[in-house]
Amino acid sequence: MTTPINQHAIVLGGSMAGLLTARILADHFQQVTIIERDQLPTDNTIRKGVPQAKHLHILLAKGDEIITGLFPGLGEELDEIGANLVNLGVDVKFHVCGEWLKEQEIDLYTRTISRAELEARVRGRVKEISKINFREQTDVLGLIGNPDGSAVTGVAIRNRRDSGIRETLSADFVVDATGRRSKAPKWLTELGYQEPEETIINATVGYATRHYHVPVDALPTWRMVAVPPEPPFKSRGGGMMIQEDGSMVVTLLGTAGDLPPLDEAGFSKFAQDAQPEIAAMIGRCQPKSPIIGYRKLENQWRHYEKMAQFPERFMVIGDAFCAFNPIYGQGMTAAALEADCLGVHLSLANGNLDGVARHTMRAIPSLIEGAWTLAAGEDLRWETTTGKANTFAVRITPWLSEKIQKAMPSCPSVAIAFAEVQNLIKPPTRFFRPDTFAQILWHSWRNKGQNRATAL
Ligand SMILES: Cc1cc2nc3c(=O)[nH]c(=O)nc-3n(C[C@H](O)[C@H](O)[C@H](O)COP(=O)(O)OP(=O)(O)OC[C@H]3O[C@@H](n4cnc5c(N)ncnc54)[C@H](O)[C@@H]3O)c2cc1C
Structure with missing residues (x-):
């Protein structure tokens, strides 16, 4: 690989999305800094910033493919x-x-x-990359913009150890991976931008x-x-x-x-x-x-991809962009897909960083469509669910999902199609392959009364 022409990238948050993003950025920048609030353990100890690590985490087939592909061995x-x-x-x-x-x-x-062991192993691999540095026990306070506010040029941080010293760090590119509770909407308003629309x-x-x-x-x-x-x-x-x-x-x-x-x-x-x-x-x-x-596991999508005005050289990734009801285990894999997509756009940009963040964030909806459709669409089958379907696929999910699930026990090919979509290997349109769709309709019709009675 040739020497990267861009100097310094900063990743905010050192959990799964942050680690995978840093690994990708290391191919394109001479130096990458991860800013993380926690002191990071050297083993699989569960830390405060990732409390969900105590709970069962499914790594989907697509996530395993991308993550193990990024780190040989x-x-x-x-x-x-x-x-x-x-x-x-x-x-x-x-x-x-x-x-x-x-x-x-x-x-x-x-x-x-x-979850904790996976993060520890990935973190261990990231630490072996000499151009990636960690700033631990450090809070991100906000973004720094250039004089006309058209681009992000760094971040304001506060070290938790050295009696809370505040400083600014300059960067050519900044990625927010601080999770569901990301403050990026507020940071953007401080630079004069609007907050993103949000679907919950x-x-x-x-x-x-x-x-x-x-x-x-x-x-x-x-x-x-x-x-x-x-x-x-x-x-x-x-x-x-x-x-x-x-x-x-x-x-x-x-x-x-x-x-x-x-x-x-x-x-x-x-x-x-x-x-x-x-x-x-x-x-x-x-x-x-x-x-x-x-508690509090709603589907939350902040629509950065729709923002007409957005600063250059800043983007949002992982749960900070879109977090799912985790029942289908999609968050880490979605983060891996998004980091991979950033890598593609950085390669296409050939050193010119303007537009990279915007193009990547506009590509993210197509990557997360399957995960969002399954999680949000399935949740809308409950009468008590709050929020409205925001895509055509989510709107039709309550109708289609019931049929798919009724067909799965008696039709192995529909069960395979479901596994491919849930594991983010195939898009939800996989269900409309003529042979699969015919099986869904036939089996769901045949099993209608029987399954309903069992579920009750
Ligand atoms: C209960 C539960 C179960 C889940 N089950 C699954 C599953 O089965 N499969 C799956 O793939 N996903 C699952 N997920 C989702 C998964 O945990 C996340 O998608 C994954 O961790 C990636 O998230 P992230 O890196 O974007 O954010 P997070 O993991 O939330 O990490 C954010 C990081 O940013 C740091 N940070 C936050 N604010 C600041 C700040 N101001 N300054 C510095 N650092 C900061 C935090 O300390 C943390 O390290 C589950 C989530 C929950 C809550």
Whole structure:
């Protein structure tokens, strides 16, 4: 690779989106700085800035493909620690419309790895890249603009250690990856811009999670079990995953305001309602953590891509751009797709950074369309959900999704199509392939009464 002509890029936030973005920027800049509020651990310790790491995290097949592709040797490293590839049709049990999907080998693989271990391994790889520096325990306070405000030229930061010293850092390019609670809308108004429009679709979702030791005689044949809620009838669902160290994480999830309790008896009862197999497995294992909750999991899309006026050399990525109800496990993979897309636009720009941020952010909606459609569209099947469908695909999802799910248990090819779309390998238009669409209509019609009765 030739020496990059651009000097310095700054990434705000050192979680999954920030780390992947820094890795991409390192191909195009002489120096990259990650600004992170937390002190970053050297291992998989869960830190304050990423509390969701305590909960079950699915790494989708597309996410695994991009992340291991960005760091040569990472896939083998993950294999060695027990986070080896699993087949999504064999090692993962998926429950839909009151039935378990039939086991079938499919050409989709991922890893059942804890969120904290994945981030630690990716961070370890990023730290090996000498041109990437970390500024830890440092808060981002805002953006610095050029005199006419047309471009971002740096950031204002405050070090938490050295008695809160404030300073400014200059950069040729700044990327915000500070997550769901990103202050970028406020930072933009301070530079004289509008805040982005926002779409929020909220099905009032909550998680409750507990970690377990799995005795040898209770070791299951599966690596993951997924039991999504079934709108509009069954608000309780859950998932179990055997992680890289052999421990099991169980996350119970409730929708439409039916949130899983955090006390022992309530947790067990909720697990039983979600799916008796989850309760039975819990009964065979020993808890190794308290029950931990997470609320406020709405779908939130800040429409930076629509802003007519936007400063050059600044962009937003990851959950800060669009965060999903995580039931379908799409956030890390969406961040990986977006970082990859930034790399493509930087390569096309050939050193001229003007327009790169704008073009990348305008390309992001097509990358996240599948994830958004599944998460937001499915949430709109609950009567109590607040917010309005913002795309045609989301508008038709409640109608189509019911048919797809009714067809999945009896039609393996529809189940494969669903897995491809959910894993962000194929776009939602995959369901309209004539052979697949015909199967969806036929099987959903044939199974209509039967599945409805089971779900009830
Ligand atoms: C309960 C739950 C379950 C989830 N399950 C899944 C799943 O199964 N699969 C999946 O792919 N995704 C899942 N997600 C989403 C996933 O966690 C995120 O998409 C992923 O972490 C990428 O997010 P991010 O890097 O954009 O932001 P975050 O992970 O939120 O990280 C933001 C970073 O910015 C730092 N920061 C914030 N503000 C500042 C500041 N002012 N100055 C400096 N630093 C700052 C924070 O400390 C943090 O390190 C889940 C999310 C939740 C909440």
